[in-house]
Amino acid sequence: MLDQKEIVSEVKVIVFRLKDEEYGVEVDQVKSIEKLEHITRVPRTPKFVKGVINLRGVVTPIIDLRNRFSLEDSEYSEATRIIIVAVGELEVGLIVDAANDVIDIPVNAIEPPPEVVGGVEAAYLRGVAKLDRRLLILLNLDKVLSTEEIKQLDAIEG
């Protein structure tokens, strides 16, 4: 009985790296993982909006998660990936330092996020999962992809 219960309450997440931390997004929110390719800059957008790419015929906006969370910049490398996520009607690519794992985490291992983890505000986080010796930060994509800030910026400039 107990075993079964645990199986039911697991979530599958894609694990990616940003700075020194490991983060996770639920697998059903991820559409694909792409290598970095040419990004067309879109002028007069917030700094974290890197531009748009041609994703198999669909023009997809790309945001840099480091910039989004106000972490320091770093050069893109061979390991840099774009994780294409879909939340509701939004489809956006997230630039991360590396993406290399898919793991199952039991729901009961997820704890509410502390105020700040790895420099990321709690509002963007869904929780923190402790697994053996790894610490996995789960993102709240709704908040991360909120267009509020883009609109606000627009209002200031316009």
Place this chain on the structure above:
Amino acid sequence: MDMNQYLDMFIEESKEHLQAINANLLLLENDPGNIAHVKEIFRSAHTLKGMSATMGFEDMASLTHEAENVLDLIRNDKLTINSDIMDVIFHSIDLIEGMVIDITEGGDGSADVSIPVKKLRAIVAGDFSVEQEIAATAAALEEAPSAEETAQQTQEYDLDDFALMVMEQSKELGNQSLWIKVTLNENCLLKAARAYMVFDQLESLGEVIKTKPTVEDIENERFEQSFEIAYVTMHPIEKIRSAILNISEIQDVMVEPIVVKAKVEEAPVVKEQAVSAPQKAQEAQPATARKTGAGGKTIRVDIDRLDILMNLFSELVIDRGRLEQLAREIGKSELQETVEHMSRISGDLQNIILTMRMVPVEQVFNRFPRMIRDLQKDLSKKVNLEIFGAETELDRTVIDEIGDPLNHLLRNSLDHGIESPAERKKAGKPEEGTIELRAFHSGNHVFIEVKDDGAGINKEKVLKKALERGIVTQAMADSMSDKQIHELLFAAGFSTADVISDISGRGVGLDVVKSKIESLGGSVGVDSVRGQGTTFLIQLPLTLSIISAMLVQVQNEKYAVPLSSIIETAVFKKDQIMMAHRQKVIDFRGRVVPLVSLQDIFQVPSSGNQSDDEVAVVIVRKGEKMAGLVVDSFIGQQEIVLKSFGKYLVNVFAISGATILGDGQVALIIDCNALIK
């Protein structure tokens, strides 16, 4: 039977017929003596009835049935139209429209039709007895060619409502109804077989509506020597008679025409409709078949399929660009020729696909005469709406979106533009105002003009209001040109009506119209002469998905400028650039045109290339105004496919969308309207 698969078609056709009825009703109102209009209305109402009954929408069927009866009387000159009758009919049509909308939204199309049905019946009953007599004689006259046979036996054939209705309808189609009495030989052995042969013959020449005794009884030989048939055919009586007499063991055939009375007895219609619904499917067919026959060969295609086709073709256009580029790079002539040929063919294909999506603006315009008619009654103004160029074609997606803005503009013209009859008289104008709605093509655009001969825009009033609302400052107001003042009408938060009427002052102003039209890639302008009227001019792109554009290079970035806003491209020497009010300008054909540096405006990172002493400029326009976009170089003209940014990036400044270039990269499309102040 599952009708769902026919539902879409039903809705589409119902709308078309309602449009036609509305249009013809209006014509009829202006020209009450013209029976041709009544015939058109009758035909549409008739088809509607058949379709709705088939689909099982009983309320709709019963209402159209009653309306049809009234129309029939009018058509046959047995009833003269007056405005009361018109209003009842208009009201009924409104109800039916409501039902169709309900059905469209997934409802069952039911509504309380008892009142209009009662009214319609009252109209019919008003001079029912008189009309019956005339009906008989009129029918007799019609049947004149076969006068010998017309023994005027108004005998009771014991026909039910359904049979009568079928006869009425077939008369519509030029058929005649016959009553046939077949008597078999006394020594006939296989009566049922003979009867079967008779039916077989008859079915090949027309349609058996009713038999006496019933078909079952005849098949089971439960009849004496004779049986009777109600029959509809388009062949002459003689032919029918001889056809039956050719069958052996027939002793005698009596054929006589049935005088179809215009009015069916007032039976509980709803019930009867329900029972006979399946049969009516067949009757509806001839009418629709005839319609398509007259209108050329067309097929109905789901708009979604056209969208898919368009999307697929868009992909092809991108690949075409890529192929062209590759062929140029490789430089092999055979490859280049093939690619060129393919480009030409796909160009033709593109034209065909685009025209397939084109529909006449008539579809939108059609609903306006009716709206104006109702509105002028509400506002007690007299207005004549004149429509020109209804055949002008536009992309279906544009058509779907343009209805509301146009509606708004027309209501605006009627409410604010046209004066009351008394005021008009005072101003020496005819009491009846005129609103012209005009559509026409020009280049890659379609223009729609809404023009009234009303009071024109009161500039002082507009300025005063704009100042009150804080849209402009006093300083700005003093220096504004007439044109600029007129443009204030489109400013957000502006509404000039002193009293908020429910016609056009419902809190949303013309700014909504403007933003809607701009979201379609179009523009709207206004021109007005005080005392003479106001003209709104809407400019719309022919299509929304593939456009011609000029690709330009700015440092390392590529941008696309829609060809529709480009006047020309030019190269200027640096010393030709002048300064005016700290703004770089150039003299372009005698006009001072401000220069806009794309590199500055789009904050393009410098690639370190030293610029030479010439500047490349794309001269673009927005209405009358012009601006020169400074770029590094021109890449060339290309067909590009419009792609949206999706929902995440909204309201990006001066960028209207993106496109995918031949090399697979994304280029942004510049929105010139935002760059010209």
